[in-house]
Amino acid sequence: MQIKQLEALVNVIDFGSFSKAAEATYLSQPTISSHIRTLEREVGTKLVIRSTKEIYPSHAGKVLYGYAKEILKLRERALLELKHETSSITGTLQIGVTEFSSECFLPEFISKFSKKHEELTFKITNYSNDDILEMILDDGIEIGISESNIEKRNITLEPIADVKYVFITPENNNYIRMQEEETGLVELLKNSRFILSKAGSVLYQNLMRYIASIGLDRRDLNIIASMQNVRGIIEAVRNGLGISLVPDQYITEQDGLLIFGENTDSKYLNRNLYLAYHSNKPLSPAAEVFAQELKREYITD
DSSP states (O other), rough: OOOOHHHHHHHHHHOOHHHHHHHHHHHHHHHHHHHHHHHHHHHSSOEEEOOOEEEEOHHHHHHHHHHHHHHHHHHHHHHHHHHHHSOOOOOEEEEEEEEEEEIIIIIHHHHHHHOOTTEEEEEEEOOOHHHHHHHHHTTSSSSSSSSSOOOTTTTEEEEEEEEEEEEEEEHHHHHHHHHHHTOHHHHHTTTTTEEEOTSSSHHHHHHHHHHTTTTTTTTSSSSEEEESOHHHHHHHHHSSOBBBEGGGGGSSSOOEEEEEOOOOOTTTEEEEEEEEEESSSSSOOOHHHHHHHHHHHHOOO
């Protein structure tokens, strides 16, 4: 089995056409057909079915297609890594991030990464989770850091870090007493004024899912304010306006605040960050190195 034969199989299946596969690889159609026939002789079965209307893989063809994709990706990564060893990485890397990852996760890593790759520049743009995936599919960005694990065709999502959400309250006698009495979150929410994050944000969505999981809905919250900025929400809580839900990574100074729900194991209060990229398009050298080093640092930890 040769690489060029596996490439032919992948392209024929991806394009659904021998002629389009030939155009994409700058080969003749008879050459593509020859590669497929050679593979079929080697494995002893038909890999590609041709009908009058379409071309599609046999069961064996689907199996080999999956392995071929992995082999071709591995080859690409090996070539890129060898290239990285002998040359510097230049250009501009376009990254899409959510508000949380842009403020609490990415800055430290980008700082260390840029010291190793000084000729590389970055364009980092905030998007919603859904928009990050769409921008990857539309080639607007190469890499995304998302807080959603909702699967989307042609998108690979790899968990890279944990996000913990906690309820914060002002540090006053009322909430000190509730903490000492180990008041439950349902009672806390029903008996407090609540500062809501912006509608549609990841924080808002997780809050709505969590309160639904404990039998409440938005109408059960005594909403005193709605704010867009998480750091602004924290300061409003610190000054006694109400309580709220925030990622605990935002809490760099706890003076004036109490924290509830630290030990809650709800899946809506314990989330992941995901590295997102296109499943079927090779990453640029810069994006490949960025993804490798990001995974090496965080997934290893």
